[in-house]
Amino acid sequence: MTTSTPPVAQHPGPAAQGGSQRSAASRFWRALTKTTTGQVYLALIAILVICWAVVAIKGSNLLTIDSITDMLIRSVALGIVAAGQTLVIIGMSLDLSVAWVISLTSIVAAVVMDGSNGNIVPGILAVLAVGAAIGLANGLIITKLRVNPFIATLGVALIIQSIIESNWDGVVEGVAKGLENSLGYSEIGPLPIAVLLLAAVYLAVWFLLRYTRFGHQLYAVGGSEEVSKLSGVRTHRVLITAHVICAVCAAITGLYLASRLGAGSPLVGTDGGYDLESIAAVVLGGTYLLGGRGSVLGTLAGVFILAILDSTFNALEVNAFAKDVARGVIIIVAVAAYSFRAKGRRVRKIGAGPAATGNAPQTQTQGANA
Amino acid sequence: MSTSAAPVPEGPSGVGEGAPSALQRVFGALRAIPVVWYLTIVLWVWIAAINPLFAEPSGFLAYLKQAAPLAILAAGAFFVLASGEFDLSVGSLVTVCVVVAAAISDGDPSKTWPVIALLFVIGLIVGLINGVVTTIFRVPSFITTLAMLLILDGAVWLYTSGSPKGALADNFREIGRMGIEVPVIDQLPYSVIILVAIGAFSAWLMRRHFGRQVLAVGDNDRAAALSGINVTRVRITAFVLSALSAVIAGILLGGFAGVTAQVGQGLEFEAITAAVLGGTVLGGGRGSVINAMAGALALTALFSWLNLQGVSGAFEDAVEGVIIIAAVAVASYRLREGS
Numbered sequence: 239m240t241t242s243t244p245p246v247a248q249h250p251g252p253a254a255q256g257g258s259q260r261s262a263a264s265r266f267w268r269a270l271t272k273t274t275t276g277q278v279y280l281a282l283i284a285i286l287v288i289c290w291a292v293v294a295i296k297g298s299n300l301l302t303i304d305s306i307t308d309m310l311i312r313s314v315a316l317g318i319v320a321a322g323q324t325l326v327i328i329g330m331s332l333d334l335s336v337a338w339v340i341s342l343t344s345i346v347a348a349v350v351m352d353g354s355n356g357n358i359v360p361g362i363l364a365v366l367a368v369g370a371a372i373g374l375a376n377g378l379i380i381t382k383l384r385v386n387p388f389i390a391t392l393g394v395a396l397i398i399q400s401i402i403e404s405n406w407d408g409v410v411e412g413v414a415k416g417l418e419n420s421l422g423y424s425e426i427g428p429l430p431i432a433v434l435l436l437a438a439v440y441l442a443v444w445f446l447l448r449y450t451r452f453g454h455q456l457y458a459v460g461g462s463e464e465v466s467k468l469s470g471v472r473t474h475r476v477l478i479t480a481h482v483i484c485a486v487c488a489a490i491t492g493l494y495l496a497s498r499l500g501a502g503s504p505l506v507g508t509d510g511g512y513d514l515e516s517i518a519a520v521v522l523g524g525t526y527l528l529g530g531r532g533s534v535l536g537t538l539a540g541v542f543i544l545a546i547l548d549s550t551f552n553a554l555e556v557n558a559f560a561k562d563v564a565r566g567v568i569i570i571v572a573v574a575a576y577s578f579r580a581k582g583r584r585v586r587k588i589g590a591g592p593a594a595t596g597n598a599p600q601t602q603t604q605g606a607n608a
Numbered sequence: 609m610s611t612s613a614a615p616v617p618e619g620p621s622g623v624g625e626g627a628p629s630a631l632q633r634v635f636g637a638l639r640a641i642p643v644v645w646y647l648t649i650v651l652w653v654w655i656a657a658i659n660p661l662f663a664e665p666s667g668f669l670a671y672l673k674q675a676a677p678l679a680i681l682a683a684g685a686f687f688v689l690a691s692g693e694f695d696l697s698v699g700s701l702v703t704v705c706v707v708v709a710a711a712i713s714d715g716d717p718s719k720t721w722p723v724i725a726l727l728f729v730i731g732l733i734v735g736l737i738n739g740v741v742t743t744i745f746r747v748p749s750f751i752t753t754l755a756m757l758l759i760l761d762g763a764v765w766l767y768t769s770g771s772p773k774g775a776l777a778d779n780f781r782e783i784g785r786m787g788i789e790v791p792v793i794d795q796l797p798y799s800v801i802i803l804v805a806i807g808a809f810s811a812w813l814m815r816r817h818f819g820r821q822v823l824a825v826g827d828n829d830r831a832a833a834l835s836g837i838n839v840t841r842v843r844i845t846a847f848v849l850s851a852l853s854a855v856i857a858g859i860l861l862g863g864f865a866g867v868t869a870q871v872g873q874g875l876e877f878e879a880i881t882a883a884v885l886g887g888t889v890l891g892g893g894r895g896s897v898i899n900a901m902a903g904a905l906a907l908t909a910l911f912s913w914l915n916l917q918g919v920s921g922a923f924e925d926a927v928e929g930v931i932i933i934a935a936v937a938v939a940s941y942r943l944r945e946g947s
Contacts, residue, residue, distance in 0.1 A: 383937035384944070386890045390936075392877060396929030403922035514754055527748040562762035566755035570747055577746035 274524035274576060275536040281572055282539045282546075289550040298553055300546075305553075307430065309545045314432045315340075315491050317541040319512050320519040321443045322487025324537045325480040327520050328447070330460040330529025331380060331387040333481065336488040336516060338398040339372050340507030343492030345402065348412035348502030355416035362493060369489025370482050372398070377478030395513070402504045410502035422497035432494060439487065443534045446483075456480055460529030488512070518569055519544055524576055543572070643939050644886045644902045647931075651909035658916045666794045669787075673864075675908035676799040677702075677857035679901040681879035682886065683810045684853025686900035687846040689883055692826035692892030693742060693749035695847060697756035698854040698879055701734055702872030704760050705858030707772045710867040714774040723780070727855050734760070735851030739844030749847075757876070764869055772867045784863015799860045803901075806856070810897040822846060826892020882907045885935050906935075 270276035286300075293300040319336050326333050343365045351361035372394065379390040424431055447453035455476045458466035467473045488507075495506050507513075517527075523540030525532025547568060551561045628636070656663040662671065681698055688695040705727045712726070713719040738756055742749040787797035813819050821842045824832040833839045858872065865871050880890075886903030888895030910931060914924045 379933055379937070383933070384940040385933055385936045386884065386940075388890055389881065389884050389932060392881065393929035393933040396925040396932075400922045400924070400926035400929075403925070518751065518754060521748060521751050527750055557766065559762040559765035562758045563766070566758035566762070570741055570745075570752060570755045573747045573751050574741065574745035 274531075275533045275539075277576060278522070278524045278536045278539040281575070282543055285543055285568075286546055289546050293550055293553045296554060300550060300553060303428075305549060307433075309542070309549050310433045310436075311430060312548060313541045313545045314436045315495055315510065316512065316515055316519060316544065317436045317538060318439050318491045318494065319488050320516040320523075320537050320541050321439050321534055322484035323516040324520050324523070324525055324532060324534045325443065325447070325456065326387070326477075326484045327517070327525055327527060328460045328529060328532045329456045329477050329480045330463065331477060331480065332391060332517070333376060333484050333488075334388065334391040334513050335372065335376060335395040335398060336484070336491075337507035337511065337513040338395045338402065339369060339485055339488040340492040340495065340510070340512055341502075341504050342372075342398050342402055342507075343368055343489040344496040344499070344506050345406055345410045345502035345504065347417075347493050347496040348410040351412055351414040351417065353412045353414060355414045358414050358416050361414065361417070365489050365493045366486055369486040369492075372489075373482035373485025374478065376485060377474075377481035380481065381474035381477050406502075406504050408504070409499075410504075411500075413496045413500050413502065415500075417493075417497045418500045420497075421494060422500070435490070435494065439490065440534060440538055443483075443487075447534060452476060452479060457530055460531075462530070515544070522569060522572055639942070642887050642896075642899050642902070643935055643942065644899055644906050647885075647935060648902055648906040648909060651906060651913050655909060655913050655916060662912075669795070669797055669800055671908065671912065672800045672803065672905075673787075673797040674912075675905050676797075676803040677860045678875070678878055678882060678908060679803055679904035680806050680853050680860070681857045681875060682882040682900045682904040683806055683897055684850035685876075685879040685883045686810070686886075686888055686895060686897045687822060688749070688850045689880065689888050689890060689900075690826045690892055690895050690897075691822045691843050691846040692829060693843060693846065694753060694880070694890075695738065695850045696750065696753040696876045697734065697738060697760060698850060698857075699872040699875035699877075700757045700760035700764070701731065701851060701854040702858040702861060702875055703764055703869060704730065704872075705855050706776075706862040706865075706867055706871050707764050707768055707869060709780060709859075709862055710772055710774040710776050711767070712774070713777050713780060715777050717777040717779045720777050720780045724859060727859065728852065731851040731855035732848060734854075735848035736844065738851065739847035742847065743840040743843045753876075768869055772869055774867070776862050776867060780859070781863040784860040784865075799863075802856065802860070806853070807898060807901055810901075814897050818842070818845065823893055823895075826894075828893070878907065879904070881932055885932060887939050 270280060290300045299305070319340065323333060323336065346368050347361050347365050350364040351357045376387075376391055376394055379385050379394070380387050383390075385393075421431055421435070426434060447456070455466065455471045455473075458469070458471055459473045459476050463473050491512070492507070495510075496502050499506065519540040520532070520537050521527055521540070522543055523533070523536030523538065525536060544565070547565060548561075551564065556564070652662070659667070661667040681702075684698065685695060708730065709723050709727060713723045734756065738749070738753055741747050741752045783798050783802075785797075787795040787800070790796045814822075821832065821837050824835075824837060825839050825842045829839050832842075854872075857875070861871055882904035883895070883900040884890060884903070885906055886895070886899035886901065888900050888903075910928065911924070914927055919927060
């Protein structure tokens with residue numbers, strides 16, 4: 239159940255010597271099958287194989303270099319938002335404003351850059367600053383005013399929406415060509431720069447969660463705000479930081495989408511459904527929606543699963559609306575599968591009697607927001 | 609803010625200082641009234657000041673008629689929220705009801721009642737699926753109902769290809785638009801009668817075992833299970849109630865909003881917002897269903913007020929956002945002070 243321990247980290251590498259060879263392999267196997275993150279990756283592999291087979295029957299190939307690159311690129315925008323979303327969800331919060339943050343920052347990028355390559359750096363800084371400011375507002379409203387995160391970020395989303403709608407009503411030209419040619423459409427070796435950006439964001443968030451005080455405190459706050467406060471954690475500061483990082487991640491996605499489109503767009507965030515999609519990816523990645531447990535590497539797998547499904551549906555030329563239906567069903571089935579496995583294990587471990595009918599891990603932290 | 613743990617109706621009277629003065633009592637009593645009622649009444653008075661028609665029975669009933677679908681949805685949302693879950697699928701269920709009713713009855717008045725029965729069956733099934741997947745398959749309700757939203761929306765689009773077919777029969781539409789002729793107040797809309805009936809039914813339900821069990825489950829489902837409550841059944845019932853409220857709201861909305869594939873869009877968030885505005889605590893365990901419905905009245909009044917102020921569509925969202933955040937902040941501040 240130690241979802242915070244990603245399987246990759248436990249893999250000791252090929253250099254395991256002599257007698258420990260077997261235990262290294264078995265440890266890896268355990269990490270893969272016994273942790274939620276491991277199971278998510280197993281599910282990812284299973285879905286990949288099934289989708290590949292289905293597409294192969296149709297006579298095309300899901301796993302060409304081109305389509306893999308395409309899937310990775312598809313994953314960048316959602317992946318970066320979802321990384322930030324993972325942080326706030328681990329902290330038992332939520333951010334429903336990300337879609338509007340993405341739209342707003344794509345416009346900010348276009349306006350500040352104003353078509354000139356010389357303005358790329360100020361443009362990027364402006365985008366990050368806008369993201370950080372919105373995240374700060376979210377965090378302050380949630381912690382200091384004690385407004386439920388759902389309402390707080392929905393309210394902030396409404397405010398951003400009206401700022402956008404009262405100022406811009408169409409595509410905003412002006413994203414510098416230099417950004418389009420670098421972040422948007424260029425490659426280093428075989429990998430698009432955007433994919434490297436995605437990797438960098440995940441590495442950074444993974445490092446934050448695993449090796450920094452902030453990360454450990456975030457798990458504690460998500461597990462129980464009351465208890466972590468009593469143990470001396472500055473819970474407000476931790477939650478605000480998580481919200482700032484989350485909104486900055488959304489801002490980076492906004493910048494990336496602006497670089498792809500070559501323009502800012504008032505609807506790019508909501509059309510992509512990044513608010514609910516990112517939460518779906520996080521939960522698909524095995525992070526517990528009520529906080530305290532989860533891993534950002536699981537989220538990455540969740541994002542990949544959604545991208546694979548997308549590519550498969552495209553290859554099969556499935557009706558756009560049937561796609562939504564299928565996606566909904568798959569998300570439910572996947573999450574049900576995780577929680578069934580988790581439940582089986584927990585019952586064995588605790589030896590809980592028949593009384594544990596409720597959602598056992600749902601601890602009494604909800605009152606903290608009251 | 610809640611029926612179960614109302615914060616000191618007696619007011620913060622000093623202990624041992626003798627009986628609280630009359631003034632203290634008045635303040636105490638005023639403090640015990642949930643914020644949402646102040647907000648609602650201020651908005652009513654303000655709207656009436658701008659538009660005197662609002663203060664007349666017909667004007668006020670027209671407002672109630674307009675608020676009825678959201679208030680009914682808020683009551684449904686309340687049960688789910690109070691039991692510690694979410695229901696994001698109600699908006700798309702409203703759309704399904706309107707679209708299905710139009711396609712099947714196609715303007716034929718004789719089919720109205722069978723169609724309404726069918727809608728209730730659909731609602732029952734959707735609610736049962738939401739509840740069973742959330743409780744027995746242990747998928748977080750946020751995800752279950754989000755997926756249900758995707759599925760229902762997708763189904764509507766598949767079924768209609770974007771432009772709904774058919775039409776609602778006149779007697780179907782009358783439920784949402786017409787009413788009983790009453791001497792003094794002109795016309796008592798059916799939707800207001802339904803609204804009052806559902807309010808009374810919900811309040812009654814909350815005073816029964818079921819209501820207390822909902823709050824207990826939302827407060828601490830482990831403890832509730834250990835004390836013998838069937839947590840699964842309580843939560844499934846809550847989801848079914850929420851889905852049925854969406855069906856009723858859909859029938860009313862079909863009457864005056866007409867048949868589009870967007871009729872229910874965003875209603876899930878509005879219903880949750882209304883419930884929270886009415887003091888329902890997300891995460892469960894606290895709240896009152898009547899206050900949740902009052903949240904919907906406040907929200908509808910807020911929209912009318914913004915309209916009267918000539919606030920443009922874009923700016924309206926910002927005002928809505930600020931007011932919702934402020935109301936919840938005030939409510940949670942009072943909750944802390946009170947406890």
